Amino acid sequence: xxxxxxxxxxxxxxxxxxxxxxxxxxxxxxxxxxxxxxxxxxxxxxxxxxxxxxxxxxxxxxxxxxxxxxxxxxxxxxxxxxxxxxxxxxxxxxxxxxxxxxxxxxxxxxxxxxxxxxxxxxxxxxxxxxxxxxxxxxxxxxxxxxxxxxxxxxxxxxxxxxxxxxxxxxxxxxxxxxxxxxxxxxxxxxxxxxxxxxxxxxxxxxxxxxxxxxxxxxxxxxxxxxxxx
Amino acid sequence: xxxxxxxxxxxxxxxxxxxxxxxxxxxxxxxxxxxxxxxxxxxxxxxxxxxxxxxxxxxxxxxxxxxxxxxxxxxxxxxxxxxxxxxxxxxxxxxxxxxxxxxxxxxxxxxxxxxxxxxxxxxxxxxxxxxxxxxxxxxxxxxxxxxxxxxxxxxxxxxxxxxxxxxxxxxxxxxxxxxxxxxxxxxxxxxxxxxxxxxxxxxxxx
Numbered sequence: 327x328x329x330x331x332x333x334x335x336x337x338x339x340x341x342x343x344x345x346x347x348x349x350x351x352x353x354x355x356x357x358x359x360x361x362x363x364x365x366x367x368x369x370x371x372x373x374x375x376x377x378x379x380x381x382x383x384x385x386x387x388x389x390x391x392x393x394x395x396x397x398x399x400x401x402x403x404x405x406x407x408x409x410x411x412x413x414x415x416x417x418x419x420x421x422x423x424x425x426x427x428x429x430x431x432x433x434x435x436x437x438x439x440x441x442x443x444x445x446x447x448x449x450x451x452x453x454x455x456x457x458x459x460x461x462x463x464x465x466x467x468x469x470x471x472x473x474x475x476x477x478x479x480x481x482x483x484x485x486x487x488x489x490x491x492x493x494x495x496x497x498x499x500x501x502x503x504x505x506x507x508x509x510x511x512x513x514x515x516x517x518x519x520x521x522x523x524x525x526x527x528x529x530x531x532x533x534x535x536x537x538x539x540x541x542x543x544x545x546x547x548x549x550x551x552x553x554x555x
Numbered sequence: 556x557x558x559x560x561x562x563x564x565x566x567x568x569x570x571x572x573x574x575x576x577x578x579x580x581x582x583x584x585x586x587x588x589x590x591x592x593x594x595x596x597x598x599x600x601x602x603x604x605x606x607x608x609x610x611x612x613x614x615x616x617x618x619x620x621x622x623x624x625x626x627x628x629x630x631x632x633x634x635x636x637x638x639x640x641x642x643x644x645x646x647x648x649x650x651x652x653x654x655x656x657x658x659x660x661x662x663x664x665x666x667x668x669x670x671x672x673x674x675x676x677x678x679x680x681x682x683x684x685x686x687x688x689x690x691x692x693x694x695x696x697x698x699x700x701x702x703x704x705x706x707x708x709x710x711x712x713x714x715x716x717x718x719x720x721x722x723x724x725x726x727x728x729x730x731x732x733x734x735x736x737x738x739x740x741x742x743x744x745x746x747x748x749x750x751x752x753x754x755x756x757x758x759x760x761x
Contacts, residue, residue: 327727343659343674350677368644375651378613379606380573396622401604404626405597413634417675417682431747438679442672461671494729494739503729523739 328360328505336509337363341370348466348530351435351458352487352507355528358433359505425454425470430492430526443468451475458528466530471495476519486510486531493525576602580646581639588637600629603647607654614658624661628654635681652680706756714749717742 332340332353339345340353357363396404419437423430425446432440444457452472460466468491471477488508495502497516502508510516580602586595604625611621631653639649656674663671675681707715720731728746732739 327725341655343655343678347663347672347677351672354677368648371652372644372648374655375645375648378610379603379647379651379654396604396608401601404604404622404629405593405600407626408596408600408630408633409593411630411634414631417679419679419682434679434682435677438676438682439672442670442676459670492743503727 328356328362328503328507330500330502330506330508331360331363332356332507332509334366337366338370341367342374347460348458349487351439351460351466352489352528352530354435355433355491356489356505356507358435423468425456425526426472428470428524433491436491436528446470453477466528469527469529471518471520471525471527473520473522473524477517486529488527488529491526491528493520493527494523495520495525495527577645577647581641584632584636584639584646587633588639596633599632603632603650604629606647607650610654611658615661620661624654624657627657627661631657631681638681649680652678656680706753709756710749710752714745714752717745718749718753721746 336345336349336353337357340350340357343350345353357367417438419434420440421432421434421437423432423440423443439458439460442459444459446454446456448454452475454470454472456468456470458466458468471493486509488502488510490502490504490506492504495518497518499516580599583595583599586592587599607625607628608621611624612618615621615624628650632650635653639646643649656678659674659677707718710718716735717731720726720734721728726734728739728742732742735742
């Protein structure tokens, strides 16, 4: 059972489309793995829909008259353009990822972004990362820790979200398994490590602080390693 | 999970008019998906376009962008009607999530970033379903427990034991690993193999 979930406030922002792209990716991937959050998000989307769409026009008896902002001509023109439009090709999820002889199945949202995953780099010892390019300033990475890996203690500025895709890791606070979502606030110290199992995680950290603060090396639990290479 | 249950019950008290509207919209979507009915789409359009326009206007404060949102949202509805799943929510919620995605893209378009990610990648609500996945992290929701029970006995003992603990007793893979004294990796591979086998059995007998 997944025990560490995004807060209801984060799920709400996710459903409303108000999170950054990288945070949306991490939260969305958690939701793929978590039936509890799937249900909560369904309910939130239904609420948001009631608020934004359902209550706007209670009944609609005369279609063109009710569409006050558009004349019938504009309506017809839009319909014509829609009927003659080409369907956009659907995104093809690609769910397998391989590293060091290990094969992982990616959850759906991450699988839809497979082409954005860059090359794996060995950072130090048994620690690997592959950047996920979401096209916005920020640092989103897949992190792979082989069994028996320890990341040196460090602090970070800004929020960092980590999701366990497959495996187990622990820090001073807890042990985390598949699907666990961990949000760390600024100035927390922790030492992620694996013991007998390996661990694949997806992690993202706040970008603006990194680029403006000049203390970049302290940003992410793994960042001193990322930016040295 | 207090809030969640309150929400669910709220949804239960949808009034009759709303329910009628939802049923009607679902019917229209089915017609569009099956026969590309322009009449059905026009009817759906006249119901949702004003709502989407109002939403867009509030979000962007700009009539032209609001119109773009109406057009792009309804274009997706026209082409992707077959992806609407009545068991997952109401038609208006589905259309809202499409509009939410379009809004996300329109808000970011102005910033002109390279390689920018699109909302459809982040919320893959319009991606075709790939049913061939033998995913290790969650059992396909469509596969009902009752259905599985028929094929369950055909699994090797080691796999059945693991599946039973995870999907019936609700244990985590780690807990299963601890209680059976086998490595976590073995629990995972047994689960994957068992789910794959079950899927094959179910597909074979369908």
